[in-house]
Amino acid sequence: MNDLIVFSPLYKNEDVKICFELYNEIIKNNNLDYANSFVSLLIRLAEKYNLYGNLFNSLLTNLLINNENSFSLALERKHDIAINLKDIVINDFKIIFKMFNTDFSCLTLLQQNLINNFVPSKPVINQELFDISRSLQNSLTNCKDVNEFYDTLEKFFVTYGVGKFGLNKAFRYENNEICPIIHIGNGRLDQLIGYESQKKILTKNTEAFLSGKKANNVLLYGDSGTGKSSSIKALLNEYYKDGLRMIEIYKHQFKYLPSIIQELQSRNYKFILFMDDLSFEEFEIEYKYLKAVIEGGLEKKPDNILIYATSNRRHLVKQTWSDRQDQDEVNINDAKQEKISLSSRFGVKILYTHPNRQNYLEIVDGLAKQYNLQIPQEELHQKALTWEIRYGGFSGRTAKQFINAMLGR
CATH class of the missing domain: 3.40.50.300 (P-loop containing nucleotide triphosphate hydrolases)
Incomplete structure (x- = not known):
């Protein structure tokens, strides 16, 4: 990781730093005393970053798509990459590509299985974001060489951009920063x-x-x-x-x-x-x-x-x-x-403005169809008008609350 140039630093989180230190001890120094700690930390990071499948490759993918640098930001802006910058990036990708293809056969079968086939219990909150990241992870894992690895990430950054603005749709301002x-x-x-x-x-x-x-x-x-x-x-x-x-x-x-x-x-x-x-x-x-x-x-x-x-x-x-x-x-x-x-x-x-009686009932009918609420229209309208009298007049919000109440029953 110290040899990276454009993608340095690849991480800022202390737990991720420790994870790569443990990785080096196991893979480079063949010190298996750290194997359990490495696997355990990967599982904790999986909970934090919604990692899936091959945990190590999933972590690397997450770090890559959030690394804002001269290369990824230029592609986000649809700018051409200078030859000398591309050469440096490819050198970075040689290191990361090798890590994507790490042989974990030195670990026990149980440890290998946890790393390679992890299914989190945490529910996926943003399915669209998860699917995009998962698709990139699979593509990077299946790359045959560094040039294909480069082309895959280049296409990704051009399409989606990089960092929090690249994949997230909505943000709020808190603690003096823009947060997804x-x-x-x-x-x-x-x-x-x-x-x-x-x-x-x-x-x-x-x-x-x-x-x-x-x-x-x-x-x-x-x-x-x-x-x-x-x-x-x-x-x-x-x-x-x-x-x-x-x-x-x-x-x-x-x-x-x-x-x-x-x-x-x-x-x-x-x-x-x-x-x-x-x-x-x-x-x-x-x-x-x-x-x-x-x-x-x-x-x-x-x-x-x-x-x-x-x-x-x-x-x-x-x-x-x-x-x-x-x-x-x-x-x-x-x-x-x-x-x-x-x-x-x-x-x-x-x-x-507030809808009239007919428009209100049209909204009720539309919502009932969206949520597949099976009830005769005459009965639905009667109940909707009763609800409107009790709970605040004709509005889309009243109609939605009425449908929620019917679905709850």
Whole structure:
């Protein structure tokens, strides 16, 4: 591992470091006293990194796809690799390729079986990510030589990119860093019943953004429970393979937006900063940070970043009748313009309203079909209308809660 150049360091975790030290003792120094410790540590790492099958190769695969370096980042950006850089990378891959083909026959049959055929008890949280990693692991394991090994990884980095942004769809900002959200829903836009015109406007803007054309920040506003947030989240599953990624930002984090944007602007993905249920009371000033980022600060917002927000308020900042009669404000119109200035920075505003009785029942029918709920339509409608009276009126959220209740029975 000390001989690696471009892919050095291959790991940063202390447990992984110990794992490779044990590996060297066993394979290079033929010291089998460390065999049990090596296997035991691999099993613990399997739990942490969701390793599968050949644990050692699975660990190597995980480290490779998360190693951000001049080679992997250049391929993510679709840049050509210079000949001298390729030569150095191939030299690195000679070392890693040899490790992929390690002969563990010096271990006991039980130890070999654990390493080569491990099936974790931990459930797979992100099946799509797991399948991609597993497919790469199989391809790398079956490579006949270093050149094929290079070609396989080159194709992977061009297709998926590298690191946390390469394979993950959604992220949040916590502890001063952008962290992947592993468990996300698998909803798609065609599963959201109704609101066809709203979804069309949203997808048209998003597709323009992904194709490199001019696109606007979007505000989805209106009644609660109508699918505003679900519409935005569904975009991830529709356009993930086209390079869309989403970062969830809360309003108390707006002061960190410049540093978040700085990290995202050099990556070859299209990022949506998602702000859910966005609104501000009169005493909250965080919206000023957002205004500056969207439009108004000296630094231009990068072309690979848009802001999509949802709110029950069209103007986002709370306004009161007393604002119109404020005796302390000399220029009342200026105060009014200040409060609507944030909303005006969203070029596309999409209104979501509560469905009527017929639309509500259509949503119930659609959800019942999606979940294969076998119940006569007349009975279903009767129960759905009773549920609506008791639990909050006509909305997509009410319909979904009703279907969940029926499935639970």
